[in-house]
Amino acid sequence: MYKLVLIRHGESTWNLENRFTGWTDVDLTATGLEQAKNAGRLLKAEGYDFDLAYTSVLKRATRTLWHTLDEMDRTWLPVVHSWRLNERHYGALQGLNKAEVAKQYGDEQVLIWRRSYDTPPPALEPNDLRCERHDRRYEKLGPNEVPLTECLKDTVARVLPFWNESMAPAIRAGKRVVVAAHGNSIRALVKYLDGVSDTDIVNLNIPNGIPLVYELDAALQPIRSHYLGDPEAIAKAAAAVAAQGKA
Numbered sequence: 529m530y531k532l533v534l535i536r537h538g539e540s541t542w543n544l545e546n547r548f549t550g551w552t553d554v555d556l557t558a559t560g561l562e563q564a565k566n567a568g569r570l571l572k573a574e575g576y577d578f579d580l581a582y583t584s585v586l587k588r589a590t591r592t593l594w595h596t597l598d599e600m601d602r603t604w605l606p607v608v609h610s611w612r613l614n615e616r617h618y619g620a621l622q623g624l625n626k627a628e629v630a631k632q633y634g635d636e637q638v639l640i641w642r643r644s645y646d647t648p649p650p651a652l653e654p655n656d657l658r659c660e661r662h663d664r665r666y667e668k669l670g671p672n673e674v675p676l677t678e679c680l681k682d683t684v685a686r687v688l689p690f691w692n693e694s695m696a697p698a699i700r701a702g703k704r705v706v707v708a709a710h711g712n713s714i715r716a717l718v719k720y721l722d723g724v725s726d727t728d729i730v731n732l733n734i735p736n737g738i739p740l741v742y743e744l745d746a747a748l749q750p751i752r753s754h755y756l757g758d759p760e761a762i763a764k765a766a767a768a769v770a771a772q773g774k775a
């Protein structure tokens with residue numbers, strides 16, 4: 529049996545301000561940093577250890593990983609960064625306040641943009657100052673590979689090749705893997721691992737900074753998965769994420 533641990537980054541400055549974030553590279557708040565440390569303390573107390581860490585190229589996930597590993601005295605572990613683990617690109621909504629967008633377009637439309645499987649938010653214009661196409665960290669990507677918007681289906685399509693080519697082989701080789709990523713890149717992984725339907729995925733919300741443990745069989749099929757920590761607090765935190773898109 530293999531174990532895989534997924535952690536959504538701690539609270540970011542734009543989580544606190546309730547803004548759509550996507551590929552915008554905002555940092556953690558003091559609360560977010562504490563959540564990352566707590567995740568490390570919890571993992572250590574429960575006897576977890578890792579051989580390899582994965583994260584995105586965004587600092588809220590990277591710093592979450594650092595502080596989690598620091599609490600475990602594992603800052604020396606190899607870390608693989610990939611843009612494929614980035615948050616889902618939020619298109620022209622990036623930077624806008626979620627509740628204000630809900631006031632303008634309605635809760636139902638915002639739920640579709642936030643959680644539907646195949647309806648992307650409106651796209652960024654390539655010449656929009658928020659567009660990441662000239663960001664050095666993406667220079668090895670093809671000109672159209674840096675998205676202008678993404679639905680979850682698009683995120684699944686770019687996360688899965690990375691799972692198949694890097695993460696799954698490492699787990700099969702016996703490496704104990706921890707992943708610090710984002711709400712929607714984790715939803716993409718959970719959808720794939722648990723075979724969640726396109727309709728049911730709408731109801732899945734990932735709380736900040738709480739380790740989600742997968743026990744996988746030899747074929748990397750989930751045997752079970754569970755969050756570490758107090759189930760009531762975790763359910764509350766997930767419900768709070770769901771409510772962020774309401775007017």
Ligand SMILES: O=C(O)[C@@H](CO)OP(=O)(O)O
Binds near residue numbers: 615
């Ligand atoms: O804004 C975002 O990038 C994500 C995660 O913070 O938000 P949501 O939960 O609305 O998908």
